[in-house]
Amino acid sequence: MTDALCHLVVDGNEVLEFKLVRSVQDIENDDTSFGPEMCHQVFGENENIFGYTDLHIRLYYSAGSLQTYLGIEYTDKIEPSKSEGMKADDVEGALKKVLAPGFVTNLDHFISLVDKDKSFIPHGRLVHAFTVTPDDGSDRRMFEVYFSEISTPGFLTFHERLQTFLLWYVDAASFIDVDDDQWNFFTVFEKYDSCEGGHRYAVAAYATVYRYYAYPRNLRPRISQVLTLPPFRKLGICAHLIKAIYTHFTVLPEVVDITVEDPSADFQRIRDYVDAKNCETLPAFQPAKLYQGFSQEMANQACSKFKINKKQARRIYEILRLKNTNTSDKTTYLNYRLDVKNRLNAPFQKKKLEMKKLQKVLAPEEFAATVTSSGVSETQGRLCALYAALEHEYRRVIHRMEHD
Structure with missing residues (x-):
């Protein structure tokens, strides 16, 4: 050009x-x-x-x-x-x-x-309501979360317009298959006073959840797409949306656990916050238990009460243990870091064992051509970087917990 x-x-x-x-x-x-x-x-x-x-x-x-x-x-x-x-x-x-x-x-x-x-009423069933007082000192705002299904009258036409926002704010977004009745929807609306009297509604956020089958007659809901529209960010709406999803599914006996599809860093942080707030109320996650390391009891209680899977329960344990760790105490802090690094190092150790097995069955020249593993010092460097990034994320979650 x-x-x-x-x-x-x-x-x-x-x-x-x-x-x-x-x-x-x-x-x-x-x-x-x-x-x-x-x-x-x-x-x-x-x-x-x-x-x-x-x-x-x-x-x-x-x-x-x-x-x-x-x-x-x-x-x-x-x-x-x-x-x-x-x-x-x-x-x-x-x-x-x-x-x-x-x-x-x-x-x-x-x-x-x-x-x-002015005559618009949200589709679906009201499942959660909450209020927000903005940090700027402006008036308290009211929000409501509505649950909808594919079969909810009028919802699909509305959703067709709503989902277009994904293209501008979610990378690799795709529109869902509306012929699949396993999709559930949670939509957040601000409920505000109309100057003409009464209330009106404004869309603030929404999430899609897919009800995956789990053998033999169970469900494993997976949170798929989550979006808070820009005018409604920094109000804590996404945390309330997650709570509404949990409230809906945790009471269903057929639900094994609730998972998340490829969460962004921002969404994972909010999920961690909600899960950590929930789990710190459980007996297994009290400080005395946290210092003993991650346990099956923690996994069981997190799953039983909040449908949190074992991988996420382990992450929540690490967040809550850091929250209760005196980092000025060198020994206590070192023990915490070693505990987390041992988990982070597990994939590297597994790869090392796989390479040893491979070495036994391949000719020396074939093995040399296959090996791409880095040296010990590089692996240690990667591990330290992984840990540092993780602790930084954990501290952001803890900061929010402490400043609610």
């Missing part, structure tokens, strides 16, 4: 504007706008859009029902006849592929849909 055309290339993330619109005033209020974290799943790997001058893409959603408005504005667009056949990217075409059917491109039409939101 020539330098003369470079001004026609823009970063898609910079020209996209989102809003969750509660009233007509929100449309003109810049404070209600927010942007995407990524757009490569819509506009391609480099996230660039070519062919427009002063491009601005507006994606506005009514705050409750998520009726959608798409507005694409620009002052000029490249013409193939004047640019050796070069065409502008088909922005509307790319968005049409991912937006739910029924979006509008007329702003007045959208405003009429926003007005209809």
Whole structure:
């Protein structure tokens, strides 16, 4: 591309504007706008859009029902006849592929849909309610969590609009198979006072959970997609969402445990916080027991009471033991670090044993060609780095626990 055309290339993330619109005033209020974290799943790997001058893409959603408005504005667009056949990217075409059917491109039409939101009521069954007092001293806010299934009347049409947010905030996101009735949904709404009297609702967050079969007649629910929309972050909403999921499933006798599909670091931290707060109430996780090391009793109690699997129970033990460890006491702190490092080192030890077995059955030259293992010092370095990163994450969880 020539330098003369470079001004026609823009970063898609910079020209996209989102809003969750509660009233007509929100449309003109810049404070209600927010942007995407990524757009490569819509506009391609480099996230660039070519062919427009002063491009601005507006994606506005009514705050409750998520009726959608798409507005694409620009002052000029490249013409193939004047640019050796070069065409502008088909922005509307790319968005049409991912937006739910029924979006509008007329702003007045959208405003009429926003007005209809006053009669919107969340789909599904109310399973949890909570309030949040923001750190900035503003008024207390009310939230409700609703449980829905594939069969919940009206929910799938709503979900079709809701899931589009995944593309902008969750890497490698994919839309779920709505023909599979094993999917469950938990949606968080802010319940706020309307200036016309009564209450209205605004979507804040949601999670999908898949009910996996576990032999012989059991279930192993797996939390799959979790998203808190940007205007509602830093309010502790995700922790409440996890609690709502736990509350729903822990009372079901057929549930073996609750797992999470490929959790991000941020989600794992919130999950750790919720699990640690829960487990520190259990007898097996009291300080005297923690100093004795991880036990089957801990695994059993965590699973029985909160449906936490053994791997996560071990992680929670490490967090709570660190929380109760006097790091000024060199011996106590050393014992803790060795305990965690022994667990982290287990895969390296397993690999070492596998290599020894391989050495016995391969000719020397074949074994030499196969070996890619690093030296002892490099393995130790990796182990130390792994531990340091883990303790840093644990301390973030502990800090939140101590400042609730």
